[in-house]
Amino acid sequence: MTPEETHYLDDSIERAAENVGSVWPLHSFVTANPLSGFEDRPFHRAVADAEQLFGGRGYPHASVFRAAWERGQIDPEVLADELAARGYDREPEALLDELEAREDSDGEERDPATEAVDRVLSKWLAAFLDHGNAEWPMPDREQGFYAAWREVAPYDDEVPGLNSPADVPETPTAAIEAALSDYPQGEWEPIFEAQLAALPGWTGFVKQRAGDDADAWQSEYPISLTDYLAVRLLLADAHDAPLEPAEPTEPADDAVPLPEVWLTAWEKSHRDRLLDAVSEPEERATGDRPEAQLVFCIDTRSEIIRRHVEAVGDYETYGYAGFFGVPMRYQSYDGETAVDACPPVVDAQHRVEDRPAADAADRERFDRWRNALTAGKQTLKDLKSNAATAFSFVENAGPWYGAALAARTLLPGRVYDVVHDADYAPDDHEFCEPTVDHEPDADGDLPSGLRLDEQVEYAASAFELMGWEEFARLVVFTGHASETTNNPFDSSLDCGACAGNPGGPNARVLAAICNDPDVQAELRDRGFDVPEDTVFLAAEHNTTTDEVTLYDGDAPASHQSDLEQLRDDLERAQTRAAAERTEATDAEGVRETERRAADWAETRPEWGLAGNASFVVGPRELTADEDLDGRTFLHSYDWRTDADGDALEAIMTGPLVVTQWINNQYYFATVDNAVYGSGSKVTQNPVGNVGVYQGNGGDLMTGLPLQSLYADADTPHHQPLRLSAVIHAPVDRVNDVLGSHDQLTQLLDNGWIQLTVVDPEQDHAALHYQGDLEWAPIRGERETVEPAPVSGTAAD
Numbered sequence: 001m002t003p004e005e006t007h008y009l010d011d012s013i014e015r016a017a018e019n020v021g022s023v024w025p026l027h028s029f030v031t032a033n034p035l036s037g038f039e040d041r042p043f044h045r046a047v048a049d050a051e052q053l054f055g056g057r058g059y060p061h062a063s064v065f066r067a068a069w070e071r072g073q074i075d076p077e078v079l080a081d082e083l084a085a086r087g088y089d090r091e092p093e094a095l096l097d098e099l100e101a102r103e104d105s106d107g108e109e110r111d112p113a114t115e116a117v118d119r120v121l122s123k124w125l126a127a128f129l130d131h132g133n134a135e136w137p138m139p140d141r142e143q144g145f146y147a148a149w150r151e152v153a154p155y156d157d158e159v160p161g162l163n164s165p166a167d168v169p170e171t172p173t174a175a176i177e178a179a180l181s182d183y184p185q186g187e188w189e190p191i192f193e194a195q196l197a198a199l200p201g202w203t204g205f206v207k208q209r210a211g212d213d214a215d216a217w218q219s220e221y222p223i224s225l226t227d228y229l230a231v232r233l234l235l236a237d238a239h240d241a242p243l244e245p246a247e248p249t250e251p252a253d254d255a256v257p258l259p260e261v262w263l264t265a266w267e268k269s270h271r272d273r274l275l276d277a278v279s280e281p282e283e284r285a286t287g288d289r290p291e292a293q294l295v296f297c298i299d300t301r302s303e304i305i306r307r308h309v310e311a312v313g314d315y316e317t318y319g320y321a322g323f324f325g326v327p328m329r330y331q332s333y334d335g336e337t338a339v340d341a342c343p344p345v346v347d348a349q350h351r352v353e354d355r356p357a358a359d360a361a362d363r364e365r366f367d368r369w370r371n372a373l374t375a376g377k378q379t380l381k382d383l384k385s386n387a388a389t390a391f392s393f394v395e396n397a398g399p400w401y402g403a404a405l406a407a408r409t410l411l412p413g414r415v416y417d418v419v420h421d422a423d424y425a426p427d428d429h430e431f432c433e434p435t436v437d438h439e440p441d442a443d444g445d446l447p448s449g450l451r452l453d454e455q456v457e458y459a460a461s462a463f464e465l466m467g468w469e470e471f472a473r474l475v476v477f478t479g480h481a482s483e484t485t486n487n488p489f490d491s492s493l494d495c496g497a498c499a500g501n502p503g504g505p506n507a508r509v510l511a512a513i514c515n516d517p518d519v520q521a522e523l524r525d526r527g528f529d530v531p532e533d534t535v536f537l538a539a540e541h542n543t544t545t546d547e548v549t550l551y552d553g554d555a556p557a558s559h560q561s562d563l564e565q566l567r568d569d570l571e572r573a574q575t576r577a578a579a580e581r582t583e584a585t586d587a588e589g590v591r592e593t594e595r596r597a598a599d600w601a602e603t604r605p606e607w608g609l610a611g612n613a614s615f616v617v618g619p620r621e622l623t624a625d626e627d628l629d630g631r632t633f634l635h636s637y638d639w640r641t642d643a644d645g646d647a648l649e650a651i652m653t654g655p656l657v658v659t660q661w662i663n664n665q666y667y668f669a670t671v672d673n674a675v676y677g678s679g680s681k682v683t684q685n686p687v688g689n690v691g692v693y694q695g696n697g698g699d700l701m702t703g704l705p706l707q708s709l710y711a712d713a714d715t716p717h718h719q720p721l722r723l724s725a726v727i728h729a730p731v732d733r734v735n736d737v738l739g740s741h742d743q744l745t746q747l748l749d750n751g752w753i754q755l756t757v758v759d760p761e762q763d764h765a766a767l768h769y770q771g772d773l774e775w776a777p778i779r780g781e782r783e784t785v786e787p788a789p790v791s792g793t794a795a796d
Contacts, residue, residue, distance in 0.1 A: 006173050013225050016192035019053060022211075022344075023204030023702050025131065025690045029492040029500040030344050031609075033664035033752075034676045034702060043722070043751035044256050052248050053197045056668070056675030059259035060720050062099035064671075068266055068719070069096070075272065079265040086261050099258060113241035118199055120158045120239075121232055122697050124149055125202050129209075130688035131217060145223040146172040149231050160238050172230030179233035180243075187244075194245035195232050196225070201700030203228070205690065214329065214348070214445070216337055263721070267754055271724045274614050275756065275778065277628065278726060280764045281621035290316045292474040292566050294539075295466070297322030297495060297503060298633045298655055299480060300612045301543045304580060306634070307627065308573040315569070317620065318466045319634040321655045322497035324477055324510040325458050325465075328352045329446055332505070333428040334370055341498040341506055343658050350454075351446040352509055354432040362431035369425035408485075408600045413591060416598035429551050434505065436512045455513045456522040462510065463528050465647045467619065467638025471534045474562050477510050478548060479503025480541040482608075486600040488686045489678075489705060493543065493608045496662055497655075504540035508551060511538040535559050544606045545593040546577040581606075581630075603681050603707040610709055610718040612666060615659045617651055618728030618758070633659050639729040639760060648729055649737045653744055656725060660753050663723040669703035670710075670720040677703035724754045728764075731757045735773055745773070 001009065019037035024030040033039070035058075038046035047058020068074050069092060079092060088095060127138040128145050140148040150165050162168065169175040180188055196203045206228050209218050236243055291314045296302035298319045306317040323341055329348040331338040333356070340348045356363045382389075408415055435449045442448035450458070481502030482493030495503035513519055514536040523530060538551040548570045552563055579589030596605045615633040616623055623634065635655055642648055669677035678684060678701030684692040691700040711717040727734055734757050738745045747753050748769055755769040756778065767775040 001173050001177060009173055009176065010224075010226055012189050013192050013196075013229055016189050017196050017203060017207055017225055019050075019193065020196055020200045020203045020207060021702070022208035023201055023691070023700065024208055024344075024500065025205070026488055026686070026692065027131070027491055027500075027689060028339060029489060031492065031496050031662045031665040032344065033661045034668050035664065036661070039747060039750065039752055041750060044260050045254065046750070048251060053193075054200055054675055057672040058668070059257075059263060060671050060716075062096050062103060062259075063714075064716060064720065065099070065259070065262045065266070066096050067715075073269060073719070074262070074266045075269040078268045078272070079262070082261050082265040082268070086256060086258075088258065088261065095258060095262075099262075111242060113239045114198065114236075116158070116239045117232065117235045117241045118699065119697055120156070120235055122199065122202065122693075122699065123158075124153075124156075124231070125206075125228075125700075126687050126697075128221065128223065129205070129217075129690055131690050133689045141221040144221075144227060146175070146227040146230050159235065162238065168234055172224075172226045175230040175234055176226070179230075179237050183243075190245050191243050192229060195229060195236070195243065198232075199699045201691065201702045204702060205700055214338075214340065266719075267721050267724060270613055270719075270721055271726075271754060271756060272778075274616075274628075274632070274724065274726060275758075275766050277626040278616065278618075278622050278728075278758060279626075281619050281728070289470065290314050290472045292316075292476060292562070293318065293472045294476045294478055295320050295324075295462075295636075296478050296541065297480050297497060298615075298635045298659070299495070299497075299543075300609050300630050300633055301606075302480070302541070303628050303632055303634055304630045305541060305546055305548070305573060305577045308576040308580075309570065310624070311576070312572045313565070313569045316472070318636040319620075320462060320466060320636060321658070322479055322495040322503040322506065324479070324503075324506045325461050326350070326352075326450075326506055326509050326513075328506070328509065330354075330501070330505045333432045334366075339499065339501050341501050341503075343497050343654070344499060345654065345657060348446060350450050351435075351442075351444050351448050352505070353435045353448075354428060354505070355435055356431055357433045362426045366425045366428060366431065405600075408598070412485075412599035412602075413595045416594045419598070429504070429508065430553055434509050434512060436509055436516075450513070452518060452522070455516065455519050456526075458510065459514050459519055459523060460526055460528065461647075461650070463523070464642065465650060466636040467641040467647075468528070469641065471530055473531075473533050473559060474535055474537060474566060475514070476537045476539050476550070476566075477507040478539040478541050479505070479507040480543050482606060483542055483544045483597040484605040485598055485602070487605060488681075488684065488692055489708065492704060492708070493606060496609075497658065502540065504538065504551070507538035507540065511536040511551075533558070542597075543608075544597045545590065546574040546581070548574065607717065608704075608708055609662060609666060612659075612663055613719060613721045613724060615656060615723055615725045616728075617648075617656075617726070622728050622758075637728070639733065645733050645736055648727075648733060649740070652727075652734075652737050653741055656753070657744065657747070659725075660723050660747060663721075664752070665703060666709065666718050667720045667722065669708075670716050670718045673703070673706050673709065677701070677709070678705045680706045722752065722754060724756070726756045726758060728758045728760065730761045731759045731767055731775055738773055 021032055021034045021036045035046055035050050038050055041049070050056060051058060127134070128141055128148060130137060138148060138152065140151050150168055153159050154162050154164055169178055180191065183191065206223055206225055209215055210224050212218060293316045294309060295318045296306055298321055302319065309315050309317055323343065327342040327346045327349045329338045329351050330341040331351070331353040333354040338351065342348055436455070437449050438451045439448040479502060480495055481504060482490060484490045484493065491500035494500050498506060520530045535555055537555065539548050541548050550563065550567065555563055575586050575590055578593045579586045582589045582592045584592055596602050611629070611631045612633065613631050615635070617635045617637045619638050620636060635651055637647060637651060673679060678692055679694045683694055684705065685696060686692050694701060709716060709718045738748070748755055749771045757767050757775065758764050759767060766778040768778050770776050
């Protein structure tokens with residue numbers, strides 16, 4: 001092929017992969033819409049097209065709708081209106097019976113030759129993409145996937161007809177050209193799409209890794225979609241597997257199907273209950289400083305702890321995306337590699353490292369403990385895996401392992417105490433500081449630290465988005481992380497805004513920025529008058545136990561009494577929040593969460609974001625004193641302090657889009673866990689530190705496990721609803737944002753997000769987005785006026 005033809009081929013493969021969502025490695029799990037490639041079409045059309053391509057369902061089972069209907073979660077009047085609007089005139093029970101009858105049809109059987117291709121290809125992908133778990137790694141990986149496979153494939157009995165590397169073309173483009181020589185080039189792209197969709201988990205992982213310039217494994221052992229497709233086509237030829245896609249089944253019409261009517265009625269019922277809880281915000285009292293202000297991530301789990309923090313003292317809480325607006329690549333003191341601690345929709349702009357501060361004694365103590373632990377783990381690994389020592393080691397160590405397993409199984413609470421109460425070594429944050437200040441001469445692909453103007457911008461953006469005009473003596477930026485044992489999906493419970501990493505480092509960086517006198521001087525020039533006695537701190541919220549750990553080592557003596565009071569109140573808030581989440585007494589709730597954190601057999605250490613259904617953007621007064629049951633993302637915003645609408649634009653184009661990703665990850669993994677989730681943890685097998693299989697091979701599973709979504713095998717704990725967003729702002733201002741961002745408007749017009757505005761300039765009347773920048777009032781008892789419909793573009 002000529003260079004131009006090769007470039008055209010690569011572009012064609014990229015286009016063919018657009019419908020396959022990216023998949024991140026399991027150690028940095030990123031929640032994303034598995035149907036992100038279909039967001040350019042209406043929801044019902046997207047789920048139908050995805051079913052053709054992947055074989056997955058797009059709507060909840062009829063039994064799920066029936067349970068919601070019987071529990072009163074679907075308002076009868078709302079359902080009647082939706083059914084009538086779509087031309088259905090039968091009783092709801094009869095329609096549910098019809099849906100159940102449709103679900104009894106059997107699915108199509110797969111071609112055995114295609115299954116053989118999938119099995120062999122998965123085996124080689126797992127070997128090549130291994131992240132350091134394999135004792136005997138695949139040779140020649142530095143040459144790239146295709147070249148490495150070409151060298152070793154002749155030794156694989158499952159690749160018939162291949163006796164030497166010379167039996168296949170030297171380059172992947174030549175291999176693709178040879179495999180498709182019987183097809184006109186105009187038919188190649190549909191073949192690419194079908195072949196890439198056959199293993200969407202592996203394809204999505206290759207797609208994500210190949211596009212990540214900062215991935216150290218990709219730099220060392222490169223792979224591309226072209227490599228991947230070339231090997232697949234050669235295997236298909238060797239096994240005589242079909243290449244052409246199956247003929248799509250065209251629907252009789254493009255009408256919204258009955259399951260979506262039920263889904264919409266359920267969503268509107270939820271939205272109406274949410275709007276009933278969202279009251280007109282009271283005027284904020286001025287002059288009375290709160291005891292402290294705490295900023296939590298917008299994560300739904302923060303809603304519960306925020307309520308209880310506010311209840312135990314005179315505290316204000318705020319919601320802000322958990323990376324705290326600092327797009328950074330973070331290198332911890334003892335971490336092997338740096339991680340991007342920001343959402344996938346944002347590129348890291350700065351490199352921040354944790355470096356030891358002046359206290360050498362703490363550092364030496366930490367290093368001794370870390371080195372001893374690392375050496376012990378390596379010795380155990382060597383003894384278990386070495387052919388000469390494995391049997392004798394297991395025989396001699398058996399009683400000790402048995403005792404340890406018995407303790408973990410029977411006394412997980414005691415194990416938690418041993419781990420947490422013993423002072424083995426200081427935490428790294430106790431003797432390290434993040435490199436916040438810019439280092440212009442530092443090496444690396446990203447700038448080290450942040451310039452002063454950048455620090456000021458990140459601090460000002462945070463203050464503007466939260467509408468801050470007053471500051472307490474203590475302001476605490478609170479990241480969050482989870483704590484679980486024996487859980488391959490532990491990163492899925494950490495901060496999604498930090499790309500599946502703990503949020504404490506980001507909180508520490510923003511606190512350090514805001515404490516800088518030079519930054520505060522610049523902020524005063526921009527209208528943020530930070531009092532001289534205000535101290536900014538970082539903290540981390542453990543979402544498994546609801547413990548909030550303050551990083552207060554540098555706090556001045558003048559604030560120690562404030563800190564002692566805050567610590568006591570945070571402990572009281574933890575007790576109440578844990579009791580609520582575990583449905584236990586105050587005395588038992590925290591202990592139960594600690595047991596879950598330490599129990600190696602616990603399949604549901606915490607529910608994560610299960611239950612998420614809504615996103616409220618507005619001042620805390622909008623939802624204060626309301627129990628939203630941990631189902632709502634809460635982002636602070638005050639339209640009165642955002643005259644130019646920049647803060648609202650940042651929220652709608654950033655956190656709103658990311659929460660839609662999270663919401664749809666949970667939605668699709670619930671409605672079809674076998675295709676869009678990862679099945680039961682009981683039958684999962686981790687592979688290469690990059691993902692999990694179901695069983696001993698096959699595709700890389702892409703989503704959340706069954707136990708993160710279901711209370712039991714048949715009863716979903718997560719209610720599969722699309723995201724309902726409520727924004728407290730003038731509707732014209734929201735339209736201005738939508739008119740400037742076609743991709744965001746596309747999500748709304750196609751039904752991926754349901755948006756309602758509570759307009760403070762229309763006596764807080766609720767208006768629902770209808771599509772094409774048009775709005776209509778939601779009529780009900782909560783309204784005090786009857787606003788006129790709003791329509792038109794931003795220019796209007």
